[in-house]
Amino acid sequence: MSARLTRDNVAKVADLARLNLTEAELERYTEQLGAVLDHAEDVASLDLEGVPPTAHPLPLVNVLRDDVVVEGVDREEVLSQAPSVEDRRFRVPAILGEEP
Amino acid sequence: MSAIPSTALEIAAAVRSGEVSAREVLDDHLARIDAQDGEINAFNLVMVDEARAAAAAIDTQVAAGQDPGPLAGVPLALKDNLCTRGIPTTCSSRILEGWRPPYDATVVQRVNAAGAVSIGKTNLDEFAMGSSTENSAFGPTRNPRDTSRVPGGSSGGSAAAVAAGFAPISLGSDTGGSIRQPAALCGVVGVKPTYGMVSRYGLIAFASSLDQIGPFSTTVADSALLLEAIAGHDGRDSTSINAPVPSLLESLGQGVDGLRVGLVTELMGEGIAPDVAARVRQAADALTAAGAQVGEVSVPAAAYGLSAYYLIAPAEASSNLARYDGVRYGMRVDAPTTAEMNAATRTAGFGDEVKRRIMLGTYALSAGYYDAYYGKALKVRTLIVRDFEKAYADFDLLLTPTSPTTAFKFGDKTADPLSMYLNDICTIPTNLAGHPAMSVPFGGGSDGMPVGVQLLAPALGESTMFRAAAVLEAAAPALDEVWS
Numbered sequence: 214m215s216a217r218l219t220r221d222n223v224a225k226v227a228d229l230a231r232l233n234l235t236e237a238e239l240e241r242y243t244e245q246l247g248a249v250l251d252h253a254e255d256v257a258s259l260d261l262e263g264v265p266p267t268a269h270p271l272p273l274v275n276v277l278r279d280d281v282v283v284e285g286v287d288r289e290e291v292l293s294q295a296p297s298v299e300d301r302r303f304r305v306p307a308i309l310g311e312e313p
Numbered sequence: 314m315s316a317i318p319s320t321a322l323e324i325a326a327a328v329r330s331g332e333v334s335a336r337e338v339l340d341d342h343l344a345r346i347d348a349q350d351g352e353i354n355a356f357n358l359v360m361v362d363e364a365r366a367a368a369a370a371i372d373t374q375v376a377a378g379q380d381p382g383p384l385a386g387v388p389l390a391l392k393d394n395l396c397t398r399g400i401p402t403t404c405s406s407r408i409l410e411g412w413r414p415p416y417d418a419t420v421v422q423r424v425n426a427a428g429a430v431s432i433g434k435t436n437l438d439e440f441a442m443g444s445s446t447e448n449s450a451f452g453p454t455r456n457p458r459d460t461s462r463v464p465g466g467s468s469g470g471s472a473a474a475v476a477a478g479f480a481p482i483s484l485g486s487d488t489g490g491s492i493r494q495p496a497a498l499c500g501v502v503g504v505k506p507t508y509g510m511v512s513r514y515g516l517i518a519f520a521s522s523l524d525q526i527g528p529f530s531t532t533v534a535d536s537a538l539l540l541e542a543i544a545g546h547d548g549r550d551s552t553s554i555n556a557p558v559p560s561l562l563e564s565l566g567q568g569v570d571g572l573r574v575g576l577v578t579e580l581m582g583e584g585i586a587p588d589v590a591a592r593v594r595q596a597a598d599a600l601t602a603a604g605a606q607v608g609e610v611s612v613p614a615a616a617y618g619l620s621a622y623y624l625i626a627p628a629e630a631s632s633n634l635a636r637y638d639g640v641r642y643g644m645r646v647d648a649p650t651t652a653e654m655n656a657a658t659r660t661a662g663f664g665d666e667v668k669r670r671i672m673l674g675t676y677a678l679s680a681g682y683y684d685a686y687y688g689k690a691l692k693v694r695t696l697i698v699r700d701f702e703k704a705y706a707d708f709d710l711l712l713t714p715t716s717p718t719t720a721f722k723f724g725d726k727t728a729d730p731l732s733m734y735l736n737d738i739c740t741i742p743t744n745l746a747g748h749p750a751m752s753v754p755f756g757g758g759s760d761g762m763p764v765g766v767q768l769l770a771p772a773l774g775e776s777t778m779f780r781a782a783a784v785l786e787a788a789a790p791a792l793d794e795v796w797s
Contacts, residue, residue: 223672230631230675231638231652232668233660246673248731249623250686256620256693257685266691267698269522269552270508270747270772276551290415296645303640305651 218247321535328386335368335386355474359433381428390474390483393434396515405449408662418515427542435470444736462720465495472499490740493752497715497765508747509554512547520629537561564776575610575708588758599788614696618742624690631674715752715765756790
């Protein structure tokens with residue numbers, strides 16, 4: 214049995230997922246996600262020693278195509294949908310000098 | 314003007330022969346949308362201009378003696394997570410509001426090439442996460458059979474559009490039941506094909522190892538028609554199966570004589586409403602009467618499907634939805650640094666359920682919890698695959714309810730996410746195994762709302778599945794027949 218999900222766990226996960234949660238949301242998600250994880254204990258508590266994982270329904274390894282140039286999506290059309298563009302590139306706010 | 318036929322097969326035949334024009338067919342459906350979609354809210358966008366142009370092109374082809382294809386002039390609704398070039402595609406999320414994709418999904422190209430007339434983009438639970446469409450950022454869709462009830466989800470708009478007669482056929486996507494459950498709740502046919510049978514190129518990803526596109530229709534034959542049109546290998550989806558498309562329409566008249574059908578015991582007891590279970594038993598009797606050998610079968614690992622799914626699907630979603638960072642498309646909320654902009658954008662752009670799933674998935678994948686949750690869930694997935702293999706050694710098809718209940722009222726399950734997730738217990742195991750399954754309307758529940766029964770088949774077993782579906786369709790009690 215895993216330890217019950219805490220408010221601190223939820224705050225840490227929100228940070229990893231780049232979501233700013235309010236105090237009320239933190240509390241509510243701790244409760245709701247805890248209930249889902251409690252339900253998942255039926256899986257977490259199973260002894261599955263020796264059972265291989267299935268990540269995908271098809272037995273695919275690598276799918277290759279011929280190395281032939283094909284037309285991609287139109288660059289201007291793609292850039293026209295971006296929130297901010299400069300010099301035919303996506304523009305973002307400062308990255309360097311951020312707090313670690 | 315001739316009477317407009319109601320099914321896709323009839324419409325295509327009438328348009329191809331010149332009996333009715335694609336324009337007349339379109340006008341008829343647009344008028345119905347105009348009159349009723351204010352209340353139903355099946356559509357996020359009705360593509361009036363594009364549809365008129367497509368219908369005119371079809372009529373020009375017919376006039377010139379050319380054949381527009383098997384879906385000639387058939388109005389078709391597209392779930393709003395399928396990319397349409399230059400036409401807004403939102404996933405019913407604020408974060409993608411106003412975005413116009415720079416390409417068409419493969420299925421969109423294929424239905425257009427087959428002569429269909431795309432008439433609009435349908436509402437869904439945001440990013441296909443939900444079972445009621447109540448999670449849409451643009452308001453819920455209402456069930457055309459009773460507007461105080463949900464249409465199911467996540468493809469609730471596509472199911473409601475067909476049930477309301479806005480289009481004879483539509484496309485949805487099914488990750489854990491998102492085609493079959495709304496089909497059942499709205500009283501229409503819905504099919505989740507074998508994973509890899511239909512290209513996912515241009516389907517906005519939710520959980521990539523589970524997502525599959527499939528048809529909705531009022532008749533089994535129309536789903537066969539539409540699935541034949543969209544299936545087949547596509548080099549732009551590396552998970553696309555390179556195998557011939559089965560002839561589904563041809564299989565419809567073949568009956569079920571001698572087929573072995575297993576009633577899954579784990580999905581007939583606890584948690585299934587008695588009136589729904591009774592309809593499934595009645596469907597089993599109908600298959601027996603048609604010559605099938607019906608028995609009971611146990612799929613023990615199916616009991617763990619829900620837990621495994623609600624670890625695997627959110628884990629994949631948390632990774633897939635990392636792309637919504639305010640940089641390349643969609644919404645941006647400005648902030649001094651990129652990291653702050655990313656978080657501000659995602660916080661403002663995603664709704665409650667999407668945040669919850671991202672959080673759940675991030676947690677299940679995070680250091681210290683990966684082995685206990687995600688790792689275990691992947692192993693349970695193996696057990697489910699093995700249990701299905703055992704069941705299919707003795708049976709050609711399996712039979713279960715599609716949804717544990719008929720359509721519920723708005724707000725009934727929104728406060729408790731787990732109660733909403735429990736809607737998916739019958740549909741999830743097939744997604745985890747990658748198998749095909751479909752929901753066929755089979756009479757009503759004690760509340761008079763539609764009941765769907767679910768047929769399951771092994772991978773690429775669609776032809777056999779459609780044979781049984783046609784038998785069930787012919788034997789189905791009327792919706793208003795008194796429940797006994």
